[in-house]
Amino acid sequence: MKALKSQNYYEILGVSRSASQEEIRKAYEIAKLTFQENSLATYSLFSDEENHEILALISRAYETLYNRTLRSEYNAFLDGPGRDPQALGKFRPPEGAAPKARPQPVRKEAEPVRASADEKPLRPAPAPPRTGGSEKAVEEYCRKVEQYDGKSLRKVRQMRGLSLEDVADRTKIRKTYIQYIEEENFEFLPASVYIKGFVTMISGVLQLPKQQVAEDYMRVFRSKTS
Amino acid sequence: MGRILGEKEIIAIGGGKGGVGKSFLASNLGILLAKSKKSTVLIDADLGGANLHTCLGVNPPDITLSDFVNNSHIRIEDVVLRTSLENLSLISGAHDILGIANPKYSQKLRLFKAIESLDVEYVILDLGAGTNNNTLDFFLLADKGVLVVLPEPTSIENAYRFIKSSLYRKLKLLTNEPHVRMVIEKAMDRKNNLGIRSPVELVEHISRLDSRVGNQLEEAMSSFRPRIVLNQVRSLSDIRMGYSMQNACEKFFGLRVDFLGYLESDDQVWQSIRKRQPITLNGEHGKSARNLRTINYNLMNNLQMKPE
Ligand SMILES: Nc1ncnc2c1ncn2[C@@H]1O[C@H](COP(=O)(O)OP(=O)(O)O)[C@@H](O)[C@H]1O
Ligand SMILES: [Mg+2]
Numbered sequence: 001m002k003a004l005k006s007q008n009y010y011e012i013l014g015v016s017r018s019a020s021q022e023e024i025r026k027a028y029e030i031a032k033l034t035f036q037e038n039s040l041a042t043y044s045l046f047s048d049e050e051n052h053e054i055l056a057l058i059s060r061a062y063e064t065l066y067n068r069t070l071r072s073e074y075n076a077f078l079d080g081p082g083r084d085p086q087a088l089g090k091f092r093p094p095e096g097a098a099p100k101a102r103p104q105p106v107r108k109e110a111e112p113v114r115a116s117a118d119e120k121p122l123r124p125a126p127a128p129p130r131t132g133g134s135e136k137a138v139e140e141y142c143r144k145v146e147q148y149d150g151k152s153l154r155k156v157r158q159m160r161g162l163s164l165e166d167v168a169d170r171t172k173i174r175k176t177y178i179q180y181i182e183e184e185n186f187e188f189l190p191a192s193v194y195i196k197g198f199v200t201m202i203s204g205v206l207q208l209p210k211q212q213v214a215e216d217y218m219r220v221f222r223s224k225t226s
Numbered sequence: 227m228g229r230i231l232g233e234k235e236i237i238a239i240g241g242g243k244g245g246v247g248k249s250f251l252a253s254n255l256g257i258l259l260a261k262s263k264k265s266t267v268l269i270d271a272d273l274g275g276a277n278l279h280t281c282l283g284v285n286p287p288d289i290t291l292s293d294f295v296n297n298s299h300i301r302i303e304d305v306v307l308r309t310s311l312e313n314l315s316l317i318s319g320a321h322d323i324l325g326i327a328n329p330k331y332s333q334k335l336r337l338f339k340a341i342e343s344l345d346v347e348y349v350i351l352d353l354g355a356g357t358n359n360n361t362l363d364f365f366l367l368a369d370k371g372v373l374v375v376l377p378e379p380t381s382i383e384n385a386y387r388f389i390k391s392s393l394y395r396k397l398k399l400l401t402n403e404p405h406v407r408m409v410i411e412k413a414m415d416r417k418n419n420l421g422i423r424s425p426v427e428l429v430e431h432i433s434r435l436d437s438r439v440g441n442q443l444e445e446a447m448s449s450f451r452p453r454i455v456l457n458q459v460r461s462l463s464d465i466r467m468g469y470s471m472q473n474a475c476e477k478f479f480g481l482r483v484d485f486l487g488y489l490e491s492d493d494q495v496w497q498s499i500r501k502r503q504p505i506t507l508n509g510e511h512g513k514s515a516r517n518l519r520t521i522n523y524n525l526m527n528n529l530q531m532k533p534e
Contacts, residue, residue, distance in 0.1 A: 014476065034470035040377070041474045044386060
């Protein structure tokens with residue numbers, strides 16, 4: 001068993017890769033009870049703050065795995081060539097890389113977190129990607145793109161009317177990481193294996209051809225870092 | 227029997243706290259295994275508070291584990307007692323406390339070797355309360371260690387302490403490096419000045435000092451897999467405590483912990499104890515009997531409960 005910070009979402013929830021939706025939901029229900037405040041099972045092991053942090057991590061794992069689309073993207077991310085499947089707690093910042101995430105308030109009500117951020121956002125709903133006029137403009141822009149890079153990701157994001165926070169909210173990738181990806185500021189990003197996963201998830205939110213974007217972007221990455 | 231000699235499983239039943247039902251579970255598991263035609267010996271390893279014979283309705287025996295420990299001419303087979311059940315035998319615990327509560331290291335080694343040499347399919351060790359080194363060593367000797375826990379704070383805390391103490395002892399015995407041992411000893415104290423709060427952090431710390439030993443410890447951790455049985459559950463939320471403890475242990479200790487199952491309070495048990503009859507759970511078909519079979523099944527097959 002690995003340290004929590006290097007566990008992947010399946011390990012964090014304690015379910016197998018083949019777990020059903022139902023199993024994932026049950027695991028989440030139990031985890032919520034386990035790490036709630038004044039829990040009999042954890043009061044002698046974890047501080048309230050640690051409980052909050054664990055619970056936030058568990059919620060993130062649940063939100064990703066309970067959503068079929070996000071789950072298959074995450075699986076692809078885990079299975080990517082040469083990727084270290086252990087390292088995939090990774091939509092989480094490495095310890096000490098940035099100010100510690102403030103513990104999130106625990107949702108006391110029993111409502112399960114919904115499958116998709118669009119159905120029941122944790123924060124006020126980010127504007128859904130607009131279609132119509134802006135869609136056309138995006139299409140037109142993309143036709144002219146020869147190779148997707150940080151700049152084009154930013155451009156499309158803005159054309160879609162999404163803020164960095166919006167994308168962070170939907171991908172659960174740290175806002176600063178998304179910013180670094182757009183700036184092609186590789187120095188502060190985690191290892192390259194995660195960058196590809198991040199880019200894949202970002203392009204999903206931006207409704208771009210994920211695979212192509214990821215491949216293009218990694219070419220940029222390699223030319224700039226080697 | 228098509229069994230390879232010496233091929234057996236040693237199961238330890240512990241849990242830190244007294245009166246939680248360790249002997250109760252040990253004897254009932256023994257009875258269940260014996261009834262399914264597995265040769266089983268129950269060993270009362272509560273060196274000081276032995277009472278397993280009572281659970282089995284056996285008179286206080288004349289010959290006990292302390293005779294074996296204190297007399298090198300007595301073989302382990304000589305202290306094995308038959309019970310009223312075919313396939314089930316008993317090694318009774320020491321009743322003279324002073325004689326054995328603190329065996330010498332060499333005595334302990336001889337005892338452990340003898341236990342491993344017993345010609346049976348299952349050995350069940352019924353451990354005493356607390357976390358002294360003898361108890362921990364019995365727990366670590368076993369192939370599978372089970373903790374009996376009540377769904378209440380003191381018992382849960384005790385179980386966690388037991389897991390932590392036995393794990394740290396296992397890690398400590400693994401290495402002769404004095405500085406590594408010192409770190410482990412320091413880490414036992416939660417308020418240590420090294421900032422190590424959990425076994426996961428301990429292993430990380432040691433890996434930085436010495437990556438070879440770090441790997442060794444990591445491997446030892448991955449083979450250490452305590453099991454939990456909840457006793458005296460009264461409600462659904464009591465049962466959930468089993469999953470929660472499992473969850474919390476995995477996150478805190480970085481260990482795989484299996485929740486094997488739970489037992490309710492079985493009134494009939496009291497009556498059989500009063501009549502000095504062997505404990506049997508409420509008939510073959512009662513709820514308790516079914517719960518016990520679940521526990522046994524999960525234990526034997528390396529499985530765990532699944533949330534409903
Ligand atoms: N599930 C149960 N139903 C009924 N009686 C029980 C149950 N578990 C334990 N007991 C009783 O509680 C008392 C304490 O149990 P015991 O097994 O001796 O505890 P320990 O060995 O942990 O000190 C005993 O009288 C035992 O028969
Ligand atoms: Mg006992």
